[in-house]
Amino acid sequence: MTDGVTIGRAAAFAGVTVKTVRHYHKHGLIDEPRRDGSGYRRYGSADLLRLVRIRTLAAAGVPLAEIGPILDADPDRFAAALVDVGRRLDDRIDDLIARRDMLQRLAGGDRALLPDRVLAKLDRVAAEFGFTPDDVTMAREGLVLIRALVPEGFDDYISRVERGLDDPRYASLIRRMWRAAEWEPDDPRIGELATALADHCLAHPELLPVPAGLRARTDAAIRYSLLSQHGQEQKPAWTRLAALFEASMRAAGNDILAGRPVS
Amino acid sequence: MTDGVTIGRAAAFAGVTVKTVRHYHKHGLIDEPRRDGSGYRRYGSADLLRLVRIRTLAAAGVPLAEIGPILDADPDRFAAALVDVGRRLDDRIDDLIARRDMLQRLAGGDRALLPDRVLAKLDRVAAEFGFTPDDVTMAREGLVLIRALVPEGFDDYISRVERGLDDPRYASLIRRMWRAAEWEPDDPRIGELATALADHCLAHPELLPVPAGLRARTDAAIRYSLLSQHGQEQKPAWTRLAALFEASMRAAGNDILAGRPVS
DNA sequence: GTGCACCCTGACCTAAGGTCAAGGTCAACC
DNA sequence: GGTTGACCTTGACCTTAGGTCAGGGTGCAC
Structure with a gap:
């Protein structure tokens, strides 16, 4: 009947806002879930799993446009994509560390x-x-x-x-x-x-x-x-x-x- | 007469694009410099110094709207702002490292x-x-x-x-x-x-x-x-x-x- | 039965630039 | 002295990843 969680709970669970979830829908990252009698979206476990995966990739800096293909790829390609994302993340971390050093030099004149x-x-x-x-x-x-x-x-x-x-x-x-x-x-x-x-x-x-x-x-x-x-x-x-x-x-x-x- | 460097050289020196420099002008971060006979902008050393300072702060994640006030503040406030920016940068680095760990867990299922x-x-x-x-x-x-x-x-x-x-x-x-x-x-x-x-x-x-x-x-x-x-x-x-x-x-x-x- | 938290859509706004168009300028090479 | 290619000008529109606001409908606890 009324199974499935509402968008607010789904968003809170994944650590994003309601608007973000709807944004993902608009970009086709998650299929629109079933609606209940009042037109509320009802999310099942598969949706929640996918939402958290999306959020994890997005938080790692992967552009939304790339996330869909990555998640829909077969396991081998998925694993390879994750390695690539991890590398890019490492680069960004190194970059930020270098910028922190630069900032310190700026402080010194x-x-x-x-x-x-x-x-x-x-x-x-x-x-x-x-x-x-x-x-x-x-x-x-x-x-x-x-x-x-x-x-x-x-x-x-x-x-x-x-x-x-x-x-x-x-x-x-x-x-x-x-x-x-x-x-x-x-x-x-x-x-x-x-x-x-x-x-x-x-x-x-x-x-x-x-x-x-x-x-x-x-x-x-x-x-x-x-x-x-x-x-x-x-x-x-x-x-x-x-x-x-x-x-x-x-x-x-x-x-x-x-x-x-x-x- | 024709002293001062053009926008392209200024941008290259600071490691940004020409468009970015013009963007900074539009937001009042750098005053529009003198123009030469053909209407080209001509930047002096003070402009270059300021441009690099802006870029350093922007690269450290400081919103453009905050950079102007920081640079125009007196030395004490400037130093304090730099410490604050450095702290925020450290937070972002820690955050990215945490996300990389999360990514690794995602790879594991x-x-x-x-x-x-x-x-x-x-x-x-x-x-x-x-x-x-x-x-x-x-x-x-x-x-x-x-x-x-x-x-x-x-x-x-x-x-x-x-x-x-x-x-x-x-x-x-x-x-x-x-x-x-x-x-x-x-x-x-x-x-x-x-x-x-x-x-x-x-x-x-x-x-x-x-x-x-x-x-x-x-x-x-x-x-x-x-x-x-x-x-x-x-x-x-x-x-x-x-x-x-x-x-x-x-x-x-x-x-x-x-x-x-x-x- | 009223208040409050939650949900719906749709339209517009944001930061920090990028891209494109249409044209003017500069120095070099032939 | 003509052309080529790199560089400069403004202005208008595009982008990402959402946020905000308006106007209205639901669900439920007191």
């Missing part, structure tokens, strides 16, 4: 945005050059931008700069460039520094943050390396330094700065 | 639907009574249905049945009931068995799968315990057994079967 090797080098240089924490932040953000700009050439560029800093003359120029951040924009020393930097870069073109083999749009990249370090408006001296540097480069060897191939 | 204690008992009884694998399946599905029907009283009911089976007379009746599954529906022994079962149940009402304190709708519950075991249509003898059992109960003590309180 923007260090998450650069490779560990680069961060270590930056720390060493900062200690050597006497950077303030703000300087370190600015340099880090500049590196982030360069990496966004030329992702393919970034690792290579870092290596070249590391080798470049082994040259005490370049190290000294960079040290001076950072001090220039605090100069007045019309400080006469800016001109000298720009020329010296340009001379050095002309002699060592590998120090420009331009991926080898790509010579166009070079000036934009250089702008970034020199001053688009997130604080450029606050350091007017650097804006002028960049202008003079570019002028020197253009005068001496515009094949690099002109924005077209060297040919 | 429907055993996932019943508590381990009940499964162990069922296995013991099956061995004792000489159940075929099909019998075990049928019994298991019957238990699943009872659990769906009266979830609150299920554990208690199992305990009562366990104690009931210590009585050799009841054990013998149940053994006979399972043999009756193979009888013809008009077998005269069914009447005797029904009467004997009813007598025993009248003497031991705790064996009925009815939660203590709830006396109404009892007959539906009894139907379940006796025959709605997923194979009821295939076992016509049980249908008749149930009818005769109910008649005996009604004749002898309809206060239990009548579907209304004993008062």
